[in-house]
Amino acid sequence: MVNILIRVAAFIWMFREIFNRIMRIIFLISLAFFLKSCVRDMTPAKKILKSMKVGKAEVEWFSFSSAYADVPDCITIKKGKWIDTICRSNNIADLQDLGNNEVLIGFYGRPNRYGKLIELNQSISGITIVVDTAYANRAKSVY
Structure with missing residues (x-):
């Protein structure tokens, strides 16, 4: 027991x-x-500025808004599960679909990121990239 x-x-x-x-x-x-x-979560929120369907791909222009830093905008292309970055730049003005698998990216002057000039591919995944640098600068149009 x-x-x-x-x-x-x-x-x-x-x-x-x-x-x-x-x-x-x-x-x-x-x-x-x-x-x-x-x-508080410190990752900046993704703000989609423009999104469009070009052929079988989707092109998206977005920025990560942050109150503390100047973060460049980003343009990506998504085709199925494949995603590629077309450009990251501080002076993107516009994104347009020109038809025939062509995309126009407008810039305020030459494309740059943090003041350094960048080069863009002319074609990504069968989509032709057309660059337009003739947009008026935002700061000049205010005054």
């Missing part, structure tokens, strides 16, 4: 230790979720 009581007490002790470990893990996971919810 004493042997059975010792085994039952050992089982209860072991169960209590396992229960305490599980409760600590649950507490730490809950604490991590609580702290994560208290901190």
Whole structure:
């Protein structure tokens, strides 16, 4: 009888230790979720400026808006699961579908990113890229 009581007490002790470990893990996971919810997400939101279907592909112009930095706009092309970046630039003015698998990208002056000139491919995935640098600068049109 004493042997059975010792085994039952050992089982209860072991169960209590396992229960305490599980409760600590649950507490730490809950604490991590609580702290994560208290901190604001610092990733900038993706703002789609223009999206269009060109042939079998989708061309999208978007920016990651940020109150703290000047982030360049981005133009991507998506064909099925394949995604490629056409350009990243600080001075994109417009995006137009010209038909016949041609896309016009308008810039305020020469295409640049952070003041350095960039070169664009003339064709990506069967879509011809036409560059127009004749758009008036926003800053000049305000005054």
